[in-house]
Amino acid sequence: MTAYGTVAQLKTRTIRDETLSAAMTTAIESILNAISRKIDNICKVPDNYFVADAADVTKTLSGNGKQYLQIPHAISITTLSAKVSYTDTAYVAWDTPTTVHAGDGDWYLMAGTPERPLFDTTPYTYLGIDPNGDYSYFPSGHNFWNMQLVGKFGYAVTCPPDIQECCLADAVIMLKRFEGVMDDSLTNQDLGQLVYRIRMSELSRDARDLLLAGGWIPTMYNSWV
Numbered sequence: 162m163t164a165y166g167t168v169a170q171l172k173t174r175t176i177r178d179e180t181l182s183a184a185m186t187t188a189i190e191s192i193l194n195a196i197s198r199k200i201d202n203i204c205k206v207p208d209n210y211f212v213a214d215a216a217d218v219t220k221t222l223s224g225n226g227k228q229y230l231q232i233p234h235a236i237s238i239t240t241l242s243a244k245v246s247y248t249d250t251a252y253v254a255w256d257t258p259t260t261v262h263a264g265d266g267d268w269y270l271m272a273g274t275p276e277r278p279l280f281d282t283t284p285y286t287y288l289g290i291d292p293n294g295d296y297s298y299f300p301s302g303h304n305f306w307n308m309q310l311v312g313k314f315g316y317a318v319t320c321p322p323d324i325q326e327c328c329l330a331d332a333v334i335m336l337k338r339f340e341g342v343m344d345d346s347l348t349n350q351d352l353g354q355l356v357y358r359i360r361m362s363e364l365s366r367d368a369r370d371l372l373l374a375g376g377w378i379p380t381m382y383n384s385w386v
Contacts, residue, residue, distance in 0.1 A: 223302025
């Protein structure tokens with residue numbers, strides 16, 4: 162499980178220099194994880210999406226019998242293997258290009274769409290058949306998983322800044338609510354009454370505005386995933 166902010170980052174933003182107990186550190190990490198999953202749900206992306214896998218992960222999907230194959234968003238693909246028939250007992254490895262677009266493998270990566278490909282940005286969203294390779298199309302799965310990918314899946318190596326700040330901002334509010342025994346407000350002798358009202362199932366208005374401004378929340382006019 163990947164949180165989109167750390168305890169150290171939260172302390173920096175709240176100017177809390179005191180040493181935290183192990184129990185408090187664990188509690189704040191749990192809050193950060195919970196807020197991170199809330200962000201994933203609101204943005205309609207898989208868990209841990211915004212920080213890509215640190216190590217290679219294996220995923221399987223169905224081929225489509227075409228020259229382009231949509232894949233889970235990834236920052237790198239190490240190997241691609243396929244089964245032509247559901248009776249095949251093993252995947253057959255395809256040649257991997259020496260670099261992403263070297264043209265010396267059986268496939269290549271692209272972002273965007275086949276109609277509007279992007280070759281200089283990540284995350285990658287499609288595989289394409291290399292015309293210099295040994296294959297003309299990705300074999301159709303016919304409702305079985307016949308393509309196996311090994312790579313690092315997710316949006317980026319490091320969390321986008323606005324996603325990180327959104328996580329930290331709501332974690333601070335949640336922490337304050339716990340300090341106030343889940344009340345909507347706390348009283349400060351210098352500032353008076355401070356309101357921290359927020360539904361547990363939602364993000365604060367400021368955090369949500371941050372996601373909207375960054376285009377992270379899909380709408381009927383903007384679905385980026």
